[in-house]
Amino acid sequence: MNPWTDLLLLSLVVVWIVDVSGWTDTWLGWLSRWLGHTVREVKPFSCSTCMTWWTGIIYLLATGRFCITLVAYVAGLAFLAFPISEFLIFTRALLLKWTRTK
Numbered sequence: 001m002n003p004w005t006d007l008l009l010l011s012l013v014v015v016w017i018v019d020v021s022g023w024t025d026t027w028l029g030w031l032s033r034w035l036g037h038t039v040r041e042v043k044p045f046s047c048s049t050c051m052t053w054w055t056g057i058i059y060l061l062a063t064g065r066f067c068i069t070l071v072a073y074v075a076g077l078a079f080l081a082f083p084i085s086e087f088l089i090f091t092r093a094l095l096l097k098w099t100r101t102k
Helices: 003-020 023-035 048-063 068-079 081-100
Strands: none
Touching: 003 023, 003 048, 003 068, 003 081, 048 068, 048 081, 068 081
């Protein structure tokens, strides 16, 4: 695949893990219990915008494709992390509604 597609798919996976799957709430709960006080966020790991940015930059560095054009694309994907999250949630709700009415 090309880096444009790889980065888009990477952002979908990151946003799904951080915002949709419930994993962030789970590990923050574990961390809160371990530390003995409530931890609400640990950036960049609890922020889909931050994680999209950093995983995209790491991908570009690891694949030797670091250039201003792809860095700007990663910035755009990070900027769109919240709408991507909302799109994933909407798609899931739509599919659930569709399958439950059949």
